[in-house]
Amino acid sequence: MNPALKRHPVVAFLAATTAILLAISAALLPGKPARAAQLAGTVLSSATATLPPELAPLANGKRISYLSTDVRSIPITATGLILTPKTGKNNKIVVWGHGTTGLADQCAPSVSQAVFWPEARAAIAELLRRGWTVAAPDYPGLGTALPHPYLVGASAARSMIDSAKAAKNLDATLGTQYAIDGHSQGGQGALFANELAPSYDGNLTLKGVAAIAPVSNADLFAPLIPGTPAQGYLVMALYGLQAVDPTVAPQLILAPPAQARTGVLQSGCLYEILDAYDDLTASELLVGGALPAPVVAKLSKYANPAQKAPSAPILLVQGTADEAVPYVITAGPLLTQLSAYRQPVEFIEIEGATHDGAVFESTVQVANWISGRFS
Missing domain, CATH: 1.10.260 (434 Repressor (Amino-terminal Domain))
Incomplete structure (x- = not known):
């Protein structure tokens, strides 16, 4: 890890020690994996974050480290941002799931504005304008000493749900309702989170999941x-x-x-x-x-969502000119797979939109859809 990206040594030691002790207890004592999920979302450290210029006028930011779990339900440390609207704040939480940034620690969006992609800034800005607190996880292994389980959907899903828990732990005025909005890798993670939520998100209530050009099949x-x-x-x-x-x-x-x-x-x-x-x-x-x-x-x-039933309504957004996630995959097999379950699925096709362009062109539509779920 780049030394400049490490947390304060004392905080890092305490966070690592906590995670190790929880991991040992989870491995050795019956019933502890369930308790690990209950403790997930515990905030280990919090510091003021410098936000990109598109977001700084809209929100106050905190970079946090928090407890999450890996795909074996063993506690780990994860990082991310919590963005609180400066005006018009209500009690709803929206998790933003970013697209692919890389594998290394310097590719964590919470510490590097170089990979805080422009489309992510546009999407988050619209969410903040609605008064929603935004939790933006880095995903496990980005910004921490762990390897990043890239495209392992259940890994990103846990950190997404746990970032919502962390947001509520930081701000007692927030309610229990949350939604997830994700793009590409984040869209994939959002769909996995929709499957995981009933058994994992504790007292929170997932109201809907928007997946823009999600990785699938x-x-x-x-x-x-x-x-x-x-x-x-x-x-x-x-x-x-x-x-x-x-x-x-x-x-x-x-x-x-x-x-x-x-x-x-x-x-x-x-x-x-x-x-x-x-x-x-x-x-x-x-x-x-x-x-x-x-x-x-x-x-x-590990990478294909829709293998289990979702728990909340779904919005799929896909550009027809996507150069990274094939349009025919989202509009074909994924839409068919998700529609086989009981939760409603709405599909928005954006003619001529590229992979990132689909985010830029759907910020208002996605936020409107999330608002409808909260209503």
Whole structure:
């Protein structure tokens, strides 16, 4: 981790010690994983945050570290932002789930405005204008010493729900109703959170989930990525799987030319990673030029939402010109899968919108939809 990004040493020690003790108790004593979920959302540290210029006039920000849990229900430390509207504040909470930033600590949006993407700023600004407190988690492993389980939806989901708990723990005037608004990786995490919420969010009540260009059906499109400009996403996904499943060994899957470039995963963030792998052929990226079938199966297991019933209404937003998440995946299989459950699903198609453009063009529509759920 970049030393400049670390918390104060005393705070870091206390946070780490708390998480370790909770982890030991969860592992050794019966019933403790459930208690770990109850303690998740406990705020370990809080400091004033410098917000991007688009948000500074609208909100006061706190960068927090808080307890969350990993996919095994073991306590971990996570980080993020809590943004409180300066005017018109009500008692509702909205979680913002950011799109892909990278794998390394410097790729945590709460500490680096360079990866606090413009579309995220636009979406959050509209949420703040509605008077909602916004919880913006970094996701596990971004900004902490853990590896980041990139595209493991249940991992991001836990940190999203726990960030809402943390917001309420910081501000007793907030109510129990919350919604989730996520883009890309964050949209995927939002859909997973919708499945997890009834057994995980405690006294909170999830009212709705908006997912903009969410990652889904990875087993359908991941095998098509080798040899395309999206190869960096696939490399990150391999290391994301390894963070929760040690049987996934990227060093045995990546071909030597790709292995030679893995340093960028720690030295850079999203665009540096995409650039580093952009010019490789499929055979230079992967041994044999294709993803092994067991890896595709693991992507399906860990990265695909809609495997369980959602607990709250869903808004899907997708641009038809999306260059990162295929329109045909969201409008086809994902919409069909979600519609098979009992919760209502609304689909907004934005003609000609790119991956990020879908966020910019839907900020008001999404906020209006969330407002309807709160009503």
